[in-house]
Amino acid sequence: MKPLHKTLPLLLILLLSGCAGLKPPAAASQAAVHDNAADDEASASEDNNARLPRMDLTPQILYGVLASEIAAQRGGAGSSSATYLDLARQTRDPRLAQRAAEFALFSGQLSEASRALALWVELDPDSQTAREQLFITMLRAGKLAESRPLVETLLAKEPGRAPDVFVQLARLASRQSDKAGATALVKQLASRYPALPEARFAVIAVAAENNDNASMDAEFDRLALVAPKWDLPVAWQVDRLRRVDLPASIDFIRKELARRPDAGLELKMAYPRLLVAAKRYPEARTEFDRLLKQNPQNADLLYATGLLAYQLRDLDTADVRLQAALAQRHPESDFISFTLGQLAEDRQDKAAAERWYSQVGRGQQYLPAQTRLAAMDAASGRLEAGLARLSTLGGNEQERIQLAMEQAQMARAAKQNERAYAILSQALTEYPRSPDLLYDRALVSDQLGNLGNAERDLKALLKEKPDDPQALNALGYTLVVRSTRYQEALSYIEKALKADPDNPMILDSMGWVQFKLGRNESALKYLEKAYAAMQDAEVAAHLGEVLWKTGRQQEARALWSKALEREPDNEALRETMHRLNP
Template sequence: MSKATIHTFFILLILLTLSGCSRIQHTPAAPVDACPVEPAPPDTPLSIHSCPDDTFAPPTPGRDPQMSARYHYLTFLMLHRQNRIDDAMAALEKAITLDPDASFLKRDLIRMYLSMDQKETALALAESLVAENPDNVENLLLLARLKKDDTREKTMPPLLERILELAPDNRETYLRLGKIYMENQQIPEALELFSRMADRLPDYYVAHFYLGEAHFLSGNYTEAAQAFQSTIDLEPDLIEPRLRLVDILQDPDNPAGKPDPDKLIAMYEQILTIEPENERALLETARLYHQTGQTKLAAQQFMDLGNQARQDNRLLMTAVDLYLSQNRYADAVIVFSGMLAADPDNDNFNFFLGLAHESSEQPKQAIEHYLKVSPAHPQYKKTQLTLAFLYREIGQTEKAVAFLEQHHRQAPDDIDFITYLAAFYENENQLEKAMALLSKGLKNARENTALLFRLGAVQDKAGLKDESIATMKEVIRLDPEDASALNYLGYTYADLGIHLDDAEVLIRKALEIKPNDGYILDSMGWVYFQQGDFDKAVGYLERAAELTDYEAIIAAHLADAYLKTGQKIKALKTFHKALAHAKESDTELISEVTEKIRTLEQQIQTPDTLNSDTVTP
């Protein structure tokens, strides 16, 4: 070795030592293909790390040190710290060429590819590295980390299970595999995995917690409670397992039945001794105090919560999630009523209390609180539109229309008020008013396809077929993918028995957009019926009837198609279904179907055949 070479080599070692490189040690027992560095948990950033030089293959005696893998790896580390990425890559690739069996060199190369945003290249190299040495845990862990955000999730469970075979105490791998199972609703697999984890790591509280979660999702309430209690025994200050124990008691599917309110209060109070600001526990204790007749205590706590919620939207949203989002409407009424005492004019309290009453089918109480929501509230318009429907629900349709008319006068260009008011006019058979209002709205919103579609539908109802057809054509011109307009125009043609080829094209396009829409399927069936292809008509109409639960007009269409194919028994049964599903306002349809039933019953001579689906000759 030349003096210049030796001098360069030692300077390089000094620079690496000063810059933080791991100290070079010489312990001949180290394995050739493994870097003895603690593997990073799966969620930590991938980073380059140096390894002791005894992880390299022994150098060839008498060979120039510059030709050793060790030398090029040290050069790579120095260049990497200097952010000279291209030169560092070249040095690392040279080291790999000289020592191709050193797995840690390839792992650092993978990390370099990732830092350069070459994930696919890194993933391919990691897979080849695992193929070369399938029992190397570090290689497997690195591949698993690379696949964390990869769409090819099906390959993950076997890979993670293999890691657990080789490293059965690896906590992160258990949790990652369990997460995959839980997200894919593979609850039995998750239950087996977390059972294994809890047996292997009995002092690890997380294992018991997720075992409890898996049992709870499996409906194993006793085992779930035991697992959550084990979690608490290991970590007494944890809140989440205590809340899960409450969830078990309150679960409607729990065979133990309704929980003891006093026991629930004690559990929530225990949570509050650990975490006095726990919002769920504060809300639920107040509700339970009210439920158990401790009205003064409940009122004081609701007052405190109301004052806090006025300033803290997070508490308010916790109440919404806990009660309204979980369909606990009666409880929501209690809680929001209690908080309302702190500020009777509060927009949020009145809005959510109105929503709770509406969801509890208490329209009069909902109206009372919705009326208190001010125009400044972000949900103001929603409350006003809802109020109109609630007025109609309690039999005050005229008041509902007047209410919407008032809002329309205040905001004459508001599309929502125009649309809803027109719908009310239409329902009250005030078709001229509806068309005039929609036309007025279109003057300022000529390309509003929702208004146009509604106008076309009202024109049709008013008997203005040509105008309706022209309006629907305009909707389709503005939006060729409007499935409703395509279907409406196609069905109109079919019902009139005109332009049947055009009708088929229109409805087929609508079906491409909404293939499982029962009303569009009915339209296609009716096109085939009008074309005389009754067998095809039956196929479409049967699917349409099933999807719409035998909606009256669709059931009548299907019964007509059965008649055309000679299936009188099926036709009669289906006409009866149409009659059963008809609305009181469907007077013309009811009359037609009733007459057809009478005629069919006269044709069918043996009443017993009504219990059969056979065709009567």
């Protein structure tokens, strides 16, 4: 179909030249026998228009065409279709029926499109385009059985179009409401083309709609013999299986690739991509590396193997492959540069990290790259430079909120909690109901020892998100640590745990409030479960203290010792050990 915004001038020229000065439909037989110089000089193009109605260009026709085109350009394609269809019925002009169909399809009105296309076929029986469009539209509307005469005509008149017809049958099989009828018709049509790969694909598609796995397997076996280089049906089935059963899709493509050695590279790459989706990273890397040996300059393979190497912490290989992907002009150049910056940070190569982050252009990765550069400034003692780098960025509310949080985190990392509080407060003047800003400022208030401000912000957050488990837990835990309002704290933590029962942070809070209430055995149950899920130093401090208080000092010492090895600078752990003096 033609783009709607470009067709008005051409359409008017066609309509005006086809209608101006011509006779009404009633006199069409007489008008066909003009004996004048113009008829004597008729060209081949006039022969093609011989069946077009000859009529005067009435104000009604002109107004209808102009009004419809203008309405369509203003978003009213549906009403334009109705007007054109009415004009086509009055004038019997197939061009008007065609335009009605175009507008109906553009606006998604399949029933209206079917009526317009049927009229177009009636008015111009030799138009193959009209028949094909009507056939596809009826398939989209789920009317395969009704489209049988069209299919039969298409296949009879142009047998060379059979592959296209069967691909459309396969593509739109899922839209058919009469699954059994669609299956019977497709199988009957396909039986006439036993060696046509597209016919086999159509049978596979309808079999899939009926969960007929045996027929699907048989047809894929035939396809592997008659079309071993045709990837479309295999890719279609892989995508279908991937959505419902990832392991099954992996098994299927492995089997198909084994008997399709000449399959296209894109299909071959689908196998390791599925392995990545299943988090089977070592296997995926092996398969990608095998393909890379066969296609050493392929940018997609260099990119994929580089990312996998980074995932598996093979930094040297990741560095080489990702830089090679950049050299091959991979379209994800900004993401590659950002990843190389992270890789350089992992290697403690600050200069390289800054160089890579600075190469990231203004796109999806720009803000993350600038944030990392700002954090590196702050970590080097240049907090003001880091804050200034982010101060002018952010194009929308979400980005500006995120940047304010990043700035506050930089200040907190620099032990400037008052500055962090001021940054968040400034952002809250612009976005006073932002849950993220309220939560972060509450955490800063807690670090500053200001229970009142922390409680105020967390309760304001809960007005916006009353069932948020993170906010409920934060308020409950703050009350446990900063006050003796243990029963009130318990009520908040219970609500949080009900909403998120396996969250180790909430389990830790519940264990700690139980301990404060003197319920040591209950506290141990929750804290042990929390530590099993998340071996965090603060959880270890809590669990160790309960163990210590219940006479299990040796276990507490061993637990603290292991936690101290992992996080030697954890303040909560060091405070607990200093206070209990193990």
